[in-house]
Amino acid sequence: MEWMEQPLAELKEQSLLRSIRPSAAIVGKAGRIVRDGRELLDLSSNDYLGLSQHASIKEAMIQSLQEEGCGAGASRLISGSRLGYEQLEAALAQWHGTDAAVVFGSGYMCNVGTIAALAGREDALFSDRLNHASIVDGAVLSRAEHIRYKHNDLDHLESLLKKHGSARRRWIVTDAIFSMDGDAAPLRELVELKYRYNAGLIVDEAHSGGVYGAEGQGLAAELGLSGHIDVHIGTFSKSFGVYGAYAAGSHTLRSWLVNKARPLIYSTALPPSVIAGVQRALLLIRQERQRADAVRGHARLFRETFTRAGLQVTGQPDCPVVPVMTGDAESAIRLSEELLLAGIAASAIRTPTVPANASRVRFSLSSAHSGQELQEALSAVMNITSRMGMR
Ligand SMILES: Cc1ncc(COP(=O)(O)O)c(C=O)c1O
Secondary structure (H helix, E strand, C coil): CCCHHHHHHHHCCCCCCCCCCCEEEEEEEEEEEEEEEEEEEEEECCCCCCHCCCCHHEEEEEEEEHCCCCCCCCCCCHHHCCHHHHHHHHHHHHHHCCCCEEEECHHHHHHHHHHHHHHHCCCEEECCCCHHHHHHHHHHHHCCEEEECCCCCHHHHHHHHHCCCCCEEEEEEEEEECCCCCCCCHHHHHHHHHHHHCCCEEEECCCCCCCCCCCCCCHHHHHHCCCCCCEEEEEEECCCCCCCEEEEEEEHHHHHHHHHHHHCCCCCCHHHHHHHHHHHHHHHHHHHHHHHHHHHHHHHEEEEHHCCCCEEEEECCCCEEEEEEEEHHHHHHHHHHHHHHHHHEEEEECCCCCHHHHHHHEEEECCCCCCHHHHHHHHHHCCCCCCCHCC
């Protein structure tokens, strides 16, 4: 094991060593956490709608635990599927306006499993360079030709689609909202390209689900493009406040994934209580849109304030992922640590998650944050970044 020590020491030297810090939730209080005995404003989680502490979701989960027990026991293909899974999948399909949906253990498993099941050796997979790591890993596992186009660069993508015209099948895959930049994929143009070059289009709504769309279906729905997306992917770990994920599309897609997606076939199904919680969260997301309106307003406030102050911020005006660019990793760590001293948890994001000179601190907002909490956080960021000479 000694061989690991030197590379780890080098990571430390470069401010790139990662560690997992203990933290605790505060019962009933989304948007805050406890670390080292101190209560902090949590701007590091993706609990965009504050549902991770919602009383009615907890009740649904507790009731299911009492009635159905703790674990599912096996893969659904081995021991069968409980009613809750089928009901949830029907509701997800109805929500997206698709024929069917299938639930996976997590967003990571869903992307890896779906992409590796859909694309094969003779196919070409066109993937935005900033797509999430789970899409990259799915592409590698698929053994398809993995072609990464420059971020949101439609001309580059089109030139690559032309160049790889002889592939058996072509797939375009993109995050709807990019997790580290908070910007949106040009879905309308991607739909045009998909038709022009006879490609399938897979859209990962991990960070847009719950937030965008009339009933929270995501960015494709917000833009009126749902019917043109071949595979909708979403996760229950962010806006839903629970855990798990899904792929939605045609009946044939569902049947293919049930037969070919290895993380679905060879892994135990999510606990029934998680499914019960997700079912309840879906109802809240569809019916109570005020949380999405609130978090989008928070995002506008953060971006406007940062931009006016001369900080470098990326992304859609109302996207709850708000990154402040620092460039080097040391500054990202310093900003994050000084914020911590001010009672705010916000993560420093460094390579390999983002390019080496594009380190940043990412602020993830939640509808659970109050106006006062946001103002306090903004003034802490202003003070610290001014002291650091960032503006
Ligand atoms: C775009 C995107 N897809 C998928 C995932 C993975 O989802 P999960 O956390 O449910 O595994 C993430 C999570 O960070 C993500 O940002």
